[in-house]
Amino acid sequence: MLPPASETAPARDVRPAVAARPELAQALLDRGLGERRAYGMLVELLEVAPKRLAGSPGYEAAARWAERTMQDIGLANVRMEPVMAPHWERGDPERASARLADGSALELSACALGGSPAGSVTAPAVELNGLAALAELEAAGGSLQGRIVFLNQRMNPAARSSFQAYGGAAGQRTRGPALAAKLGAVGVVIRSLSSADDDVPHTGMTRFEDAGPKIPALALGVQSAERLSAALAAGKVESVTLETHCRELADREQWNVVGEIAGSKWPEEVVVLGAHLDAWETGDGAHDDGAGCTHVLEAARLLLACGVAPLRTVRVVLFANEENGLAGGRGYAEAHAGEAHFVLIESDSGGGTPRGLGLSVDEHVLERLRPAGAPLAAIAAERVSGGGGGADIGPMAERAGAPEGSLSVDDTRYFDLHHSANDVLESVHPRQLELGAVVLAYWAAVLADLGPGELSYN
Amino acid sequence: MLPPASETAPARDVRPAVAARPELAQALLDRGLGERRAYGMLVELLEVAPKRLAGSPGYEAAARWAERTMQDIGLANVRMEPVMAPHWERGDPERASARLADGSALELSACALGGSPAGSVTAPAVELNGLAALAELEAAGGSLQGRIVFLNQRMNPAARSSFQAYGGAAGQRTRGPALAAKLGAVGVVIRSLSSADDDVPHTGMTRFEDAGPKIPALALGVQSAERLSAALAAGKVESVTLETHCRELADREQWNVVGEIAGSKWPEEVVVLGAHLDAWETGDGAHDDGAGCTHVLEAARLLLACGVAPLRTVRVVLFANEENGLAGGRGYAEAHAGEAHFVLIESDSGGGTPRGLGLSVDEHVLERLRPAGAPLAAIAAERVSGGGGGADIGPMAERAGAPEGSLSVDDTRYFDLHHSANDVLESVHPRQLELGAVVLAYWAAVLADLGPGELSYN
Structure with a gap:
């Protein structure tokens, strides 16, 4: 998008750059890399529910695991929010x-x-x-x-x-x-x-x-x-x-699994960290989107463990049925239509080495945000780029008129594995996964603490 | 290194940023990714010489392959430069x-x-x-x-x-x-x-x-x-x-393998692209440093194939005996002591996804170079960072007082494999390898065409 007419330029120029938070980055990195909990979560998820396509018993097991894990982490308002989802089965080979x-x-x-x-x-x-x-x-x-x-x-x-x-x-x-x-x-x-x-x-x-x-x-x-x-x-x-x-069966009730860190100043404004809990059953959905689920869960755990009290509410949403219908993303948008969403971030590009944050906002906003990414240069993940978003968060972002973004990772191996029998635990690298969770946690805190209107253009 | 006293500041500030070359980046990417020759070279090297520790018959086979490949690519002045190297053998298990x-x-x-x-x-x-x-x-x-x-x-x-x-x-x-x-x-x-x-x-x-x-x-x-x-x-x-x-045998003659693209304006000034041809025999040396060898060979091939005529000479050097003695790097520094080396770049961090260029120069020089990296943002490899270098190029860089640097890649998996039986072809991703060669080719052209003294601080 081109900048608008020049009379708005002064207003943009006086808005200061977003400050970097090096101590936060250091705390998240020390704890995340030292404890390496993201990989453990992924191991658990793939043990509990390697097969979790919408409608399957595996999806229910995954949702129960997600609810329990959110409670263990210490998230508030943990709940399973029902949505009606398609139910397709492969049947015999x-x-x-x-x-x-x-x-x-x-x-x-x-x-x-x-x-x-x-x-x-x-x-x-x-x-x-x-x-x-x-x-x-x-x-x-x-x-x-x-x-x-x-x-x-x-x-x-x-x-x-x-x-x-x-x-x-x-x-x-x-x-x-x-x-x-x-x-x-x-x-x-x-x-x-x-x-x-x-x-x-x-x-x-x-x-x-x-x-x-x-x-x-x-x-x-x-x-x-x-x-x-x-x-x-x-x-x-x-x-x-x-x-x-294959068989197309009647729609079934499934669940988005949701938990929160309540905002300390503007609790009614929400920063969503999303991923999808369902996965194709050809593999185990380790990258798509088990990695994303553990990214957002571990990001939330790290924020709590590091004592971060975000100004806005950080809400983790593990969506149902991204793969064959998007019922989770649509259902979330309906159920939360009246709530103020400040920004929505998804991780659905696999568990590769993080590069930074992708955000669908104007280049001038990206320019203001870039200095905040500087502490992540220590792990070569300081990149702040345009674009980014996710299928699950799309309906809510559109309805709320809120910017959306994504954890940006190295995805060169992603489509080698995506939706195939090779998308299994062994293809995920523990350190790469944990680094992704750290980057997501850092940006969640930074975004949740921005001043009013700081993600809009003017 | 801290900036010197302030009286030199005006001189720094008036030097313009190095211009980006988007058409060059596009040509290199189209040809590199379309033809994917780096991976084919690596397959060949690992077939010809999976075991190529200094002193072994495999090293000789590797050196002959390198010489032939440089000739096939069309490099000038292809030669094997002798160095005396240690000769250690593992012997029975x-x-x-x-x-x-x-x-x-x-x-x-x-x-x-x-x-x-x-x-x-x-x-x-x-x-x-x-x-x-x-x-x-x-x-x-x-x-x-x-x-x-x-x-x-x-x-x-x-x-x-x-x-x-x-x-x-x-x-x-x-x-x-x-x-x-x-x-x-x-x-x-x-x-x-x-x-x-x-x-x-x-x-x-x-x-x-x-x-x-x-x-x-x-x-x-x-x-x-x-x-x-x-x-x-x-x-x-x-x-x-x-x-x-194990056995420690008498030193043997081995060879650095060298080839060039002659500079069109300052042929006597050299930009070295280096990697080491030897490897530990526990694995096949696919990442360490087969990937680096193919990075520099493919980078040179791409420059020639895209019709690039660099102002300075671009010299590919595949060094002998990095792993157990550094005889190649030391020998090169002696043999070429009198020659003007403008900059030396090594690839010895594996074949992972490239992030950009690392260069051991002052931050002000990096700042001037960063705009030139912009076209590589298309593949998320626009990063220009401080530090960087390599064992092989170290002796020559020190002797010449020339800056050194390296192709910077995602190395999170590198030490999973390094010097082990898992460092084999299957661990290298073709697209990641080719992207590395493209990034190296781009920076070789940019660096070779810089004005006099542009890599120095003042």
Whole structure:
């Protein structure tokens, strides 16, 4: 956003920079790194509830664990806030294979996408380079009648960030199957949204329209996608067979789990630290978003342990159902519609080494905040950048007109693991996780103590 | 270093900031990330020479590979520059165990330290908390006659960086065995300098004085160190047995491998991009320092491929024998003593995600350089920080009075792997490696084109 007309410039310039709090940073670092509780919390969560997709018994176990952990930490007003969430189940293992001209079968490593219906189809396959190619076909009046569509767009390796690369290809998963079905396709396989070169498929939500047709939709491991593509290019594929056993059940009551450190001066104004408690069941959700959950829990624990009394209320929210519906984020926004939200920060980019804070505010506000980040240069996490936010906090931020942001971490490995069987404890580094919690705690305290209106532009 | 007296301040202030080169950054990123050649080079190096400690046949294979690769890239003046280097061999596998009071044996995961002699000793053990405790004992006139000394200092988990944590404990490896031997000890085991919680031992150089006694010196895996410590504390250990088969052979001729992009304006002034080609043979040296070697090779390739014609000569130097003697760095400084070195940059912190440039110059110079880093914010690597340098470039930098620096990377996982059997290809992330090469290429071009004296304080 460009600065407005020059008459407002003096007002901006006289507002002082936000002061750094080196003693706070030092206390948080000493205690966080010395005690290393974030990793212990993550171990516990993954033991109690490795599988915690919305609607599952695992989600209930996770929510109970979160409630108990918040109480143990000493948060106030700990509660489970009900929301109605979708309930989709994978069912028996899915299968994908290609029948080749020589009579052999090419077995493909695959997993159903969330939202896929059950079904078993065999049909000739056609490969397209992602959602854009599908949309072009639609625009040209093309048909996919009776075909299985193979959407094989790579995540662009030259994208400047892994989230950019993911965003550029994600449409083939989120919207590709619905559009293919509309054009007559009987099944869809996509190249996994993965930055790894292995053969582990990555799941994730796909959205069919309520009134439109639903067809089996699966993701292939990257190596399987490469093999299928080569076989198709060589004219060797007679047909592809897909088999899924998914079930869409009735919505169930789930819970956002909430706890607080009450503000000492402006308790009615809230700084949200959010993450999502649910996770895809292909892995254990160690990074997505077990790491985020432990970031926010440990951040709150550190603030209490270091005797920080924030001026505003710091509220930890572990959201339900981010992965397949966003019921938690929407439900939170409705339930808390009348409350003053000063800022909302999410951690949902994995447990990698923290870089700092991302905040969706004007560059002039970022400039004022940057000096406050200086003490985090000791761990190379002093960065304050624009952008940032999270799916869960989005609905409330929009409703409240509040800025949103995120813990910014090194995410170069994130989409190697995201939504896959490799997203397990072993992929998380204890020190990296703890450093993230420290950075989040520091910024929570700084943001909670800002003067009125300090995050707005004028 | 503090700024000198104020009369020099005006001279500093009028020197303009170094300009950013966004088109260069974009070209390097597009080509580097799109072609991803750094990882391919690393795969090649580890195939050709997974074991390349100074004096080994592997080192010769590595040097030939480096020479060939520099020629393939198109570097000028490619040559192997001889240096005489130590030649130490591990020999047959080492062993460490403790005999317990109940007659059982506690087998310990161990590896000999570089520089250890051969030997087989059994003796009662005494645990000390690192080099400082050993020095205290010496100061108090204590003796370790006939004992095996167990130096069990942890790397401090609350240290602000992994290099700080390493540096704080490294004395027990580098100087502990010599001091223990001086005090009468017959053998030394140390807790590995490792930030991982596994049982993989980490080797590294220990320095005995030529005239002093030499005794078997081994590193224990962290879990083995914990077990031995617990058994000692419980009074269960009757004796410890150490067995090594190391050999110190005659010095051999090895080679620094050198290639250049000739400067277009000041060819006689050199910007060195350095890394070390040798590696401990416990692992394959993928991070230490295969990653650094590919960083500097790919950086040079990218500069040529993008048509960059630097004003000064950019010289790639892959040094011999960093790990057990520094003969390469010392030899380079002698051989090139008369040449003008403008700045020397090393990559020897592993292949993690780059953060930017570290440079041992005054803060005012860093301030002038920071704007030039701005285009690297696209990959969160715009950081320009003080400090930085490398073992190999140190002797030349000192001799020339030239500033030294380093590619700064996320090193939180580095000491999990360093000098251990886990330092293998699988621990390197292709995108992280390539990003490092891009950042190094960018800064090489910027530094090579600076005006005269721009890295000095006045």
